[in-house]
Amino acid sequence: MSVPRPKSRQPRRQRTYLRADVRRAQILDVAKRVFVRRGYHVANVADICKEARIGRGTLYQYFDNKQAVMLALMEELATRVASVLDARPPIGPLPGASKAPVEMIVGFCRKRLREVLDAVFVDEATLRLILRDARGLDGTVDEVIATIDRLMLRAMERDIKIAQELRLLRKGNPRLIARYLLGGVEKMVLTALANDEPVDLDSIVEVAVELELFGILTEEVRR
Amino acid sequence: MSVPRPKSRQPRRQRTYLRADVRRAQILDVAKRVFVRRGYHVANVADICKEARIGRGTLYQYFDNKQAVMLALMEELATRVASVLDARPPIGPLPGASKAPVEMIVGFCRKRLREVLDAVFVDEATLRLILRDARGLDGTVDEVIATIDRLMLRAMERDIKIAQELRLLRKGNPRLIARYLLGGVEKMVLTALANDEPVDLDSIVEVAVELELFGILTEEVRR
Amino acid sequence: MSVPRPKSRQPRRQRTYLRADVRRAQILDVAKRVFVRRGYHVANVADICKEARIGRGTLYQYFDNKQAVMLALMEELATRVASVLDARPPIGPLPGASKAPVEMIVGFCRKRLREVLDAVFVDEATLRLILRDARGLDGTVDEVIATIDRLMLRAMERDIKIAQELRLLRKGNPRLIARYLLGGVEKMVLTALANDEPVDLDSIVEVAVELELFGILTEEVRR
Amino acid sequence: MSVPRPKSRQPRRQRTYLRADVRRAQILDVAKRVFVRRGYHVANVADICKEARIGRGTLYQYFDNKQAVMLALMEELATRVASVLDARPPIGPLPGASKAPVEMIVGFCRKRLREVLDAVFVDEATLRLILRDARGLDGTVDEVIATIDRLMLRAMERDIKIAQELRLLRKGNPRLIARYLLGGVEKMVLTALANDEPVDLDSIVEVAVELELFGILTEEVRR
DNA sequence: AATGAATGAGGCTTCATTCAT
């Protein structure tokens, strides 16, 4: 009575075999999207597996648990950010003469900021994750994110400090300046996302550098 | 784990009776702290009730469900923000002469920004909630938060636009400027929180206004 | 689409409310039977709850997890065993004259052994649990069982030692003798259980004491 | 947790090829140790395969399922026990004269008991398995174990009955006596194992026979 | 008005087993 049918005749989606590292990468990719779409807590492992077209057990062959998936995502990012930031040449002895024209400086800052942002904002998904969803997960994940944040802030802080020594920038707490600058950029991105506007990093960087360097006061007033 | 277990006989706390509106307010107050401490998803109703020293059923006499508690929190805030912002006098015909000294302008901006911030940042708890945890809850809560954000951004945007017309501020997209300014401030607050530094709104506003108005370029370079 | 029916019209067994301690006791009682019938590992929490006519969550209001249920069962037993053993008067200065007739000694031993056994063998369920199923669960449970075993063995060992000093019993390692005696009894019980024979503690004790005291050699041979 | 995860790239152990019967024997050997160490239910197939240094599929080429492995283990044992017991000569017409000296009888019993025990207690692993872990697995395994138990008990019962007819042993239910004797021995072994004492079958048999034959009452009391 | 015992849907995770290579 009520013997479980030994072979369910449902189409039972065909297994696919992938090399371990490929599968792992695929899962991470899917997980990122799912976490972004639904938020870490609301998304469930089943969602990820369904979208990755794998069984639930498969995910657990590659990650210890749900949190570990998120952690891997964040660590992957942290690694990339760190390496990108490390790769940047130090600001050094000024690109041109000591009397560089303003445009040159602006251009330089723009490039510099863009490099930092590119490291983190690989794609919209990562971005949302970092800026919103990944917060408040217990322990380790939080720390990795904090690490990424610190990496970026430190890189910017260092740049600012050097530029101050070179008398390019005014005096002021470089740490706070870095926070302010990064925050401004992030908010522009986030709001754009929230409003379903396109996220155009180029113009965002443009605005940020312009605002940051010159302020918004009119020339006549400041005199 | 955090659900109270009848195993260890607790002395069965004495009932307390409160007037309906007082009880409701008390629950909201506790809920805010709990949500902040643990994050909306991780915090559970039991936590709130335990900390509020009420039975689980009591909470449900005042709120339909967990989400409704958060929603009430956000709506309370939205209302306050809206009223504070409405109460501010329009920038109008300039407080002083058309040729106001720079200090005056700086002071005015500072006051103006501070008013906006005070509306939202009533306390650290609310602040964390708004800036981090309340994101990504399905539907209604998200909208309320988005509303608050929009309220602030619009208020700032309006100010900026007027100041531009008064030739106090340079040209530039006032919407982006508002986002940038608010983002900068928020990031300074958030980072301070994350680093367990004290959050001193006064000096944060100070830095923000200074940076925003004048930029960070040295005078000699910009010429 | 596919909205979950808000009120399932299945008979939805009527809730019953019990006082916390009563419910806890009831759950333990049911759990004991279920563990016995199916074995700890094979039995699942759902089984217990179904038989106790409670929801699955209810069990977890009284116990941290499945293992804790078993642990409680064992600790309850350990407590009872300890108190029963403690309550027994020490063997003391012999019940009768130094020249007690053999029957008296036999009777005394029988009573003494019976007391020990009664402490543990409250019912067939407990018995099976202790002798067979409760072994090999990680950690704590094992220890409690080992404790019970040790309690009994020590009680018997003490008795034997005293009786040896009183010259009632021959010399010999009292520890080993205790183990041997207890093991013999347990095996008789277990085999009876396994063969679906009735477990008659009276006659089992009878046989055990008789065998243990006199051995099985015929009188003529031993001379 | 104990399932091998492809996360940490292991060097992918070199395949080894074995003849079918050798591989089968090796798996059984490993399985026995693993079952003993962790208990049948807690041990998992992955454990066995890892320790046997084979892939998971390999095990299933030799056994239908996990239970079949345990079953094979038990059947192997049952076969050996049966053959050993069959090989023993019947007690027959007394080894010596009808008036055999006590020492002779003792020695004979000792040898006889030892033979039975040796059949089962091939090694500590088998022993633990038989006495503790193998109980309560559904169906077939239980039966095999019960069979082994019955084999031993019957062999001892037969011996006892014959010895009674030869007037070597006193009257008494030979079935119960066999159970008691075997139980005593088993308990001594088990307790030793539980206490991490060495299991010295020789002295255990010594004690058992001595106790069983002569009892523990002093000579003067029994008169 | 207040309570807290009771509930069960739903989430996470394990692991015996299958199967393409």
Next chain:
DNA sequence: CATGAATGAAGCCTCATTCAT
């Protein structure tokens, strides 16, 4: 012969919510 990636049923446990007192 051997492998190990893939699978999903099944188990444990949590927690928002209900409801009799």
